[in-house]
Amino acid sequence: MPELVLPDLLLKAALEYPDLGINYMRDDGSLSKQSYWKLKKEAESLSSGFVEMGIKPGDTAIIITDNNQETINCLWGCFFAGIVPTILQSPVSTSDHSQAAVKLLNVFQQLGKPLVICSKPIGNDDEEFGKKMVLYSSLRRGKAIPGFRPLPDDLAFIQFSSGSTGDPKGIMLSHRNLAVNMNSIALGLHLTHDDHTGNWMPLYHDMGLIGYHLTPIYFTHEQYHIETVDFIKNPSLWLDLISEQSINVTGCPNFGQALVLRHLKRKVDFPAWNFSRMKAMLNGAEPISVRIMDEFVSQLQRFQFPVEAMMPVYGMAEATLAISFTPLMQPSVITQFDIEELDRNRKAIQVNPSSTGKTGRQISGVGVALDRVNIRLVDEHEQEVPEGISGHIQISGPSVTHGYYQNSSATEALFCGDWLRTGDIGFFFKGNLYISGRHKDIIFMNGKNYFAHDLESLACTLEDLSYGKVIFGGITDPKSSKEKVLAFVAGISEPKAPELLHRLRLLFRKNLGIQLDELILLRSNEIPKTSSGKIQRYKIIQRYLAGEFKEKRVK
Incomplete structure (x- = not known):
């Protein structure tokens, strides 16, 4: 159905599967349901109201409503x-x-100061x-009128980036x-x-x-949503669901698994959970921690x-969403690679540490590229590299922005x-795509490249440190012109910091074989993250270079 436009998808779902729909879980675990037929009627009513307000096809709007049902109604x-x-x-x-x-406010200006729909008044001095x-x-509701029918190549939606490397695009x-x-x-x-x-x-x-709202309408089936804030407060809601x-x-990406x-x-007390019907728990949105994923799966196997x-x-917003999947109901492919060869020579060589040392x-x-998605790996001169050689990941296809x-x-x-240049570094090995890291998260030291998330994973092997509470970054010291490696850590008291720095250095x-130059203490709320829990390392580095954290630095 790639030629269908979004209004057609909901109309088709409502007419062919009127009893299927969207289930909203409240913080007490109860559910309310909105059928696709009811969503269609609400969308038609709101659409007529927008027309009465003088908003024209092609105009933009910002939706910042507080709950999923209001957001979905406005969207449609x-x-x-x-x-x-x-x-x-x-x-x-x-x-x-x-x-x-x-x-x-940045997006408001970028879009030319459009309509902003919110659940409650937002304090502002603008x-x-x-x-x-x-x-x-207070949105107007009107009688259903023939809706605007866009063409397949018309602009449907603008997804603003999380701004993990700068202003949102x-x-x-x-x-x-x-x-x-x-x-x-x-x-x-296999929906x-x-x-x-x-x-x-x-x-x-x-x-x-x-992934979890539009696709279940495209290939019509029942969908369930929990408010993110409710999940963070009580992850059992998701497990109950x-x-x-x-x-x-x-x-569930790393952030959610760790939570x-x-x-x-x-x-202390566990319900009689049964997760046996699960066929796909997608793990992406940020670099995958094998340690966290293994522990997570091990805990869920009890149920x-x-x-x-x-x-x-693997995916990204510039690809609409999805780029590659591990084949359905196939074991995750976890491989050990020689660090020296991968970091210094960009060669993916499998090793067995227990036998080779x-x-x-x-x-x-x-996994592998999805249908109608093309992936290639290139060097700094945009020339393709063969399997087993690390390079810059580029993608093409009709789902690419x-x-x-x-x-x-x-x-x-x-x-x-x-x-399209993804900004990610990776390689193919035995037919599978592997992501090494983000090009902008590389730390250069002693002639070698290190990915920040790899250093963070190593640091988390110490009992005191946990995922999401430690950030690594590299800078060039403005006085000595030497490269420095910095560790930003949250949840550690000042008296314990020198001893922790010593253990990290060892x-x-x-x-x-690298030197850790400084440990900087942070509060947990000082670690900036995107909506998927991805750490925004550049923001912490910017604050450090601006002279902040001077009283929290341990050398």
Whole structure:
């Protein structure tokens, strides 16, 4: 169905499967259901209201509503009216200088000060923003009128990047982009109309929106959503949902897995959970931690979780969502590679540390390219490299964006001919794609490249440190012009810092032969992260270079 546009998809789902729909889980575990037929009626009513407000097809709108049902209603009202929406996280106030507030005002300007739909008034001292703000409860509802019918290549949605390397960029997605990628996802997951999809990720994240809301409408089946804040407060809600509603397709990146593991360690009484129906638990959105994934699967096996259901995947918003999947119900492919060869010579050589004595880096494969997605690996001169050689990952295909909204310079830098530069480093090995890391997260030391997340994984082998509480970065010292490696750590008291630094130095000297120059103490809320839990390392480095944390530095 790649030629169908979004309004057609909901109309088809509502007419052919009127009893299927969207289930919203409350914080007490109860569910309310909105059938696809009811969603269609609500979208038609809101669409008519938008027309009465004078909003025209092609206009943009920002949705910052507080709960999933309001967000989904607004989204489809926009689609039916031909409005191009974007969904963002709602801040408490636009003047609180939070990450969400800064991003919202940035996007507001980028989109030309469009309509902003929110659940409650947002405190602000921006007069222009205030004039454009409309409460969801006060939106006009009109009688259903013939909706605007877009063309497949018309702009459907703008997904703003998380800003993990700078200002957010508006990724333009057409109806064709979305339909092609959703079709690829449906094929990769062998979706049927009997499947049940469960989601706790926010709808302003591409995996939450496209993977767990739009795709279940494209290949119509029942979908379930938990508010992200409720999942963070009580991960058992998600586990209850999986067991009670026979969820067989869901997702959980490192951030979520680590949260669930901490929750399970504190839990005393366990329900009789049954996860045996699971066929795909997608693990992506950030670099995959093999250690966390293995521990997570081990804990869930107590409740009949099939090991083969853990599904390492790779994707990005510029590809609409999905790029590669581990084949359905096949074991995750975990391989140990020679660190020296991979870091210095870019060669992927499998090792067995127990027999060779060489230090290995354990990396999870992320499967093979999905249908209608092309992947190639190139060197610094944009020339393809063979299997077993690390290079820059580039992608092409009809689900790949045509560029960033009103940002020609960034769009030009994004492409090499028809190929999109992902910014990721990886390699093929025995047919599987492996992701080494982000090009911008490389730390250069002693003539070798180290990925920040690899250093963080090594540090977390110490009992005091846990995933998400430690950040590594590299800088060039402005005085000595020497490269320095920095460790930022949260959750450690000042008296314990010198001893921790000593143990980290021993660990890194023994395993990698590198010097750790400084330890900087942080509060947990000082670690900036994207909506998927991905660490925004550049922000911490910027603050360090600006002279912050001077009283929290241990050398």
